[in-house]
Amino acid sequence: MREIKVGLIGLGFMGTTHWGIYQQLPGVRVAAIADVDPAKRAGDVRKVVGNIGGGDNSKPLDLRGVEVFDDALELIAGVDVDFVDLCVPTPDHAKYVIAALAAGKHVFCEKPLCRNREQLAAIRRAVEKSDRFFNVGMCIRAWPEYAHAKALLDSGAAGKVKTALFRRLSPSVDGNAWENWFMSEARSGGAILDLHLHDTDAVCHFFGRPERVRSMGVRGVVSDRGIDQVITGYQYADGKMVTAEGGWCAAKNVPFEMSFQLVCEKATVKLDAAGYHVYWNDGKVETPELNAKELPTGWHRELSYFVNCVRDGVVPDRYQTPQSIFDAFSVVMAEIESVDSGKPVEVKYV
Numbered sequence: 001m002r003e004i005k006v007g008l009i010g011l012g013f014m015g016t017t018h019w020g021i022y023q024q025l026p027g028v029r030v031a032a033i034a035d036v037d038p039a040k041r042a043g044d045v046r047k048v049v050g051n052i053g054g055g056d057n058s059k060p061l062d063l064r065g066v067e068v069f070d071d072a073l074e075l076i077a078g079v080d081v082d083f084v085d086l087c088v089p090t091p092d093h094a095k096y097v098i099a100a101l102a103a104g105k106h107v108f109c110e111k112p113l114c115r116n117r118e119q120l121a122a123i124r125r126a127v128e129k130s131d132r133f134f135n136v137g138m139c140i141r142a143w144p145e146y147a148h149a150k151a152l153l154d155s156g157a158a159g160k161v162k163t164a165l166f167r168r169l170s171p172s173v174d175g176n177a178w179e180n181w182f183m184s185e186a187r188s189g190g191a192i193l194d195l196h197l198h199d200t201d202a203v204c205h206f207f208g209r210p211e212r213v214r215s216m217g218v219r220g221v222v223s224d225r226g227i228d229q230v231i232t233g234y235q236y237a238d239g240k241m242v243t244a245e246g247g248w249c250a251a252k253n254v255p256f257e258m259s260f261q262l263v264c265e266k267a268t269v270k271l272d273a274a275g276y277h278v279y280w281n282d283g284k285v286e287t288p289e290l291n292a293k294e295l296p297t298g299w300h301r302e303l304s305y306f307v308n309c310v311r312d313g314v315v316p317d318r319y320q321t322p323q324s325i326f327d328a329f330s331v332v333m334a335e336i337e338s339v340d341s342g343k344p345v346e347v348k349y350v
Helices: 013-024 072-078 090-102 115-130 145-154 178-183 190-194 197-207 298-312 322-341
Strands: 004-009 027-036 065-067 081-084 107-108 134-136 161-173 212-219 225-237 243-248 257-264 267-272 276-282
Touching: 004 072, 004 298, 013 027, 013 298, 027 072, 027 243, 065 072, 072 197, 081 090, 090 107, 090 145, 107 298, 115 190, 115 322, 145 197, 145 257, 145 267, 145 276, 145 298, 161 197, 190 197, 190 225, 190 322, 197 225, 197 243, 197 257, 197 322, 212 322, 225 322
Parallel strands: 004 027, 004 081, 027 065, 081 107, 107 134, 161 243
Antiparallel strands: 161 257, 212 225, 225 243, 257 267, 267 276
């Protein structure tokens, strides 16, 4: 098995999550890291926290044999790695994606893709010009329950979807990141872009491109002026009702929630705190086997898949294509416009 060498840029919550996953994947080595924080460059990640539990992101990192940089561009230009994994604040994604592709490296970039439409256009040009692989961490597409539900809908066994509701509600992330950048609307885009985008993307992944959106939201509940809570209705030609709600306004001791309910002609498919179940109209309740022991989360699955694609030289398309990522970003931009205008907005796809 050919060893795959990774250049990991950014050691916050997602960067340390990715680090831990790479330690578990066979034939993968983090060969280089870059971070602006001297403590993290020394392997001290005690201050790293997140909004979803279950990990050990503050455990010291063993950086023996790992090249360390304070400048991500130096890593990109100067280290022999198979791909670059970007886990930095959102406004920095575009410059590092473009630099890494230009340097002939495959790129895995954490979500959201970027901060605005101008950066989207620049990334798109770079992706179209390059022959390197490009994936974005829209992990919900690979999350076991979402992947099973998508396959069930695609099979037709549950019948047509009548209504769909997605929810992603987080405790406050105030103070959770380097320089508290989540609380800066200029940097993070607020909860609508950094958090709710996952469900916008799930809507597009499940049902395709919506024609227009109608969003209600509130700015500045916990951040400086970001949209910290949002509810969106997505309009489709066939008239099905699709809605999603997201926010990070709750107190820090409130459990994180990600859930969905898909009401179909023959069954209701539901993920909530009670687990993942299919409630058939004939009264049968099914708890699907998800085969998620080795790769328990969408993070594990998306990274394992990308590593294998890089190793085998196979263009990654199981969970996403660049166009599908551009589509979801276009939808969330329309949602922001709808919140601010108070009107339905037609989605402008690129």
